[in-house]
Amino acid sequence: xxxxxxxxxxxxxxxxxxxxxxxxxxxxxxxxxxxxxxxxxxxxxxxxxxxxxxxxxxxxxxxxxxxxxxxxxxxxxxxxxxxxxxxxxxxxxxxxxxxxxxxxxxxxxxxxxxxxxxxxxxxxxxxxxxxxxxxxxxxxxxxxxxxxxxxxxxxxxxxxxxxxxxxxxxxxxxxxxxxxxxxxxxxxxxxxxxxxxxxxxxxxxxxxxxxxxxxxxxxxxxxxxxxxxxxxxxxxxxxxxxxxxxxxxxxxxxxxxxxxxxxxxxxxxxxxxxxxxxxxxxxxxxxxxxxxxxxxxxxxxxx
Numbered sequence: 001x002x003x004x005x006x007x008x009x010x011x012x013x014x015x016x017x018x019x020x021x022x023x024x025x026x027x028x029x030x031x032x033x034x035x036x037x038x039x040x041x042x043x044x045x046x047x048x049x050x051x052x053x054x055x056x057x058x059x060x061x062x063x064x065x066x067x068x069x070x071x072x073x074x075x076x077x078x079x080x081x082x083x084x085x086x087x088x089x090x091x092x093x094x095x096x097x098x099x100x101x102x103x104x105x106x107x108x109x110x111x112x113x114x115x116x117x118x119x120x121x122x123x124x125x126x127x128x129x130x131x132x133x134x135x136x137x138x139x140x141x142x143x144x145x146x147x148x149x150x151x152x153x154x155x156x157x158x159x160x161x162x163x164x165x166x167x168x169x170x171x172x173x174x175x176x177x178x179x180x181x182x183x184x185x186x187x188x189x190x191x192x193x194x195x196x197x198x199x200x201x202x203x204x205x206x207x208x209x210x211x212x213x214x215x216x217x218x219x220x221x222x223x224x225x226x227x228x229x230x231x232x233x234x235x236x237x238x239x240x241x242x243x244x245x246x247x248x249x250x251x252x253x254x255x256x257x258x259x260x261x262x263x264x265x266x267x268x269x270x271x272x273x274x275x276x277x278x279x280x281x282x283x284x285x286x287x288x289x290x291x292x293x294x295x296x297x298x299x300x301x302x303x
Contacts, residue, residue: 007269008035014276020056021049022272025065026216027238027264030245032060035272039242041216043114043129043297046072058275059283060267064090066283067118071293074285081271083281085263090116092171093150098123101147105167109140111148112296115173118285120149121293127300130154130200131215134161139303153177157200157207175236175261176201184209184234187255191232194253197222198234210234223247236261 001009012035015022023045024036033039038048042065049057049069056077059066064087066080098120101110111133112124121127128136133148137158140146148155148168153176155168179202188196188209197219198210207213212222216239223231223243230251233240237254238261244252275281285293 004031004269007273011035011269011273011276014273015058018056018276018279019054020058020276021052021054022058023049023060023069025061025238025264026220026242027236027261028060028267029238029265030241031269032267032272033238033241035269036060041129041131042068044217045069049073049076056276056279058272060272061085062087062090062263063283064115064117067285068114068297070283070285071118071121071290071297074287074290077279078283079275079279080281080283081275082266082268085266087115087263089150089171089173090120093120093169095119095123097169098149101149101169105145105147108145108147108167109143111136111146113149113151113154114297116150118289118293121296122289123292124149124296125299126303127296129215129300131218132300132303133158133200135303136300137162137164137166140164151201153203154200156204157213173201175259176234177203178258179203179206179234179256181205181209183256183258187232187253191230191253194230194232194251195226195228196232196234196255198255202234206234219243220246223250223252235259236264238264 022036024033024039046069057069058079059069062085066078070078109125112127114127145165150169150171152168152170159166195211197212232253232255234255240252
């Protein structure tokens with residue numbers, strides 16, 4: 001048995017002993033996704049964890065994702081195997097920034113992308129995901145003006161689907177924002193037979209070139225159900241692993257080899273084992289912040 005397989009066996013044995021569950025985001029390294037009990041997007045994973053009797057959640061992702069798991073599962077121990085795994089976009093806005101927005105736009109609902117800190121969620125009206133942002137915007141039937149944070153590209157995507165006035169913060173995901181129209185056109189020329197799928201975090205001019213604009217989970221469903229055999233994928237390259245694994249007779253191409261999130265690639269098997277051995281590092285959310293952040297999440301889930 002190889003050292004890697006021995007490591008995996010040790011993790012699985014300790015996971016059982018700890019009554020733990022291992023969650024992995026779609027952008028994690030392939031070996032981490034294959035190890036996990038559940039894979040998916042951040043909110044989806046946190047909600048699935050609620051349905052289990054696990055005492056420990058090992059969240060292989062980035063910090064705000066583990067925070068969301070802690071918000072939804074306060075009675076469980078939540079571990080982030082590599083504490084250096086953060087999110088540049090989430091770091092582009094603070095709770096104090098949200099308070100300033102509220103003063104500048106009194107009475108205007110603030111819609112916060114789940115890719116944000118617990119403190120920012122706590123100062124928000126409601127949360128959204130890339131999959132449901134349009135439904136959340138539409139749910140404010142009595143308000144004609146809304147403010148979306150922190151992703152400018154997601155906000156501009158939402159603005160295409162509403163007559164409301166949408167103000168937005170100038171944050172962005174460096175991976176998606178770095179994709180340009182010229183890069184897409186070059187990739188489309190190299191793979192003319194492919195359907196181009198883009199994430200809503202991409203620039204508007206990139207979305208203009210897309211055949212399909214959808215979330216990571218939406219992408220996975222689309223390529224599974226589609227009759228097409230070749231796909232050009234406009235999101236972090238980690239998602240190519242489950243696509244290729246689950247659809248072996250279809251072809252998948254990264255729209256750019258630059259679409260790599262360093263934070264999503266930080267988690268290693270050694271990190272997962274160490275976190276289970278030591279039950280650290282734990283991610284906790286102060287109760288006063290957790291309760292208010294949970295309200296924003298629950299408002300979204302009720303829509």
